[in-house]
Amino acid sequence: MRRKIRELQPNPALRLIDRWRSGSDIRSWVDGLAGERLTGRKLDRLRGRGWFTLHAIQWASGADIDHLAIGPAGVFSINSKRHRGKTVWYGDTAVTVNGASTRHIVVSQSEARRVSRVLSGRCGVDVPVRPVISVVRAAKLTVKAANPPVLVLAVEHLDRILSGLSPKLSSDQVAHIYDVARDARTWAG
Numbered sequence: 001m002r003r004k005i006r007e008l009q010p011n012p013a014l015r016l017i018d019r020w021r022s023g024s025d026i027r028s029w030v031d032g033l034a035g036e037r038l039t040g041r042k043l044d045r046l047r048g049r050g051w052f053t054l055h056a057i058q059w060a061s062g063a064d065i066d067h068l069a070i071g072p073a074g075v076f077s078i079n080s081k082r083h084r085g086k087t088v089w090y091g092d093t094a095v096t097v098n099g100a101s102t103r104h105i106v107v108s109q110s111e112a113r114r115v116s117r118v119l120s121g122r123c124g125v126d127v128p129v130r131p132v133i134s135v136v137r138a139a140k141l142t143v144k145a146a147n148p149p150v151l152v153l154a155v156e157h158l159d160r161i162l163s164g165l166s167p168k169l170s171s172d173q174v175a176h177i178y179d180v181a182r183d184a185r186t187w188a189g
Helices: 002-008 012-020 025-044 104-123 155-164 171-181
Strands: 052-058 064-071 074-082 087-090 095-097 129-136 140-143 151-154
Touching: 025 052, 025 064, 025 074, 025 129, 025 155, 052 171, 064 104, 064 155, 064 171, 074 104, 074 155, 104 129, 104 171, 129 155, 140 151, 151 155
Parallel strands: 074 129, 087 140, 129 151
Antiparallel strands: 052 064, 064 074, 087 095
């Protein structure tokens, strides 16, 4: 994200001004970066509980995976969405922000499937990946889904919820998947 911000505005002084200008592309990217950092700090709290986390994993296409958490409860592909001061609602198949539909669910599910395919191929075993959306700084988050296909969580609860899920992987499985995931060649194809 920092690279993209520098590409949008190479001049440091103008970049600083644009960070505070309402509606600027740079402000949007800076807000996203702040949300990803907060999500990353929450996920890093899982490390002492048998979890491993990776952040900003680069695909060969230039796109990235915001966060990957690998632990006893499984593998989670986490998208950070900063919606400061907005009302976020999640039903079974849609997320709305201030009443406007988003593509958050479809994008998160697609990313999780892709991550699962890549990890499964490199690990030699099926590696299910559950999509998660970390909602950062929303004024209100409402979840109206009994068994949601995507976990939509306030960033404040992210580490507690993930660490409280039922274990599915042994420590050896977690370590193996993490070793594969942290190898840049895994994501290069």
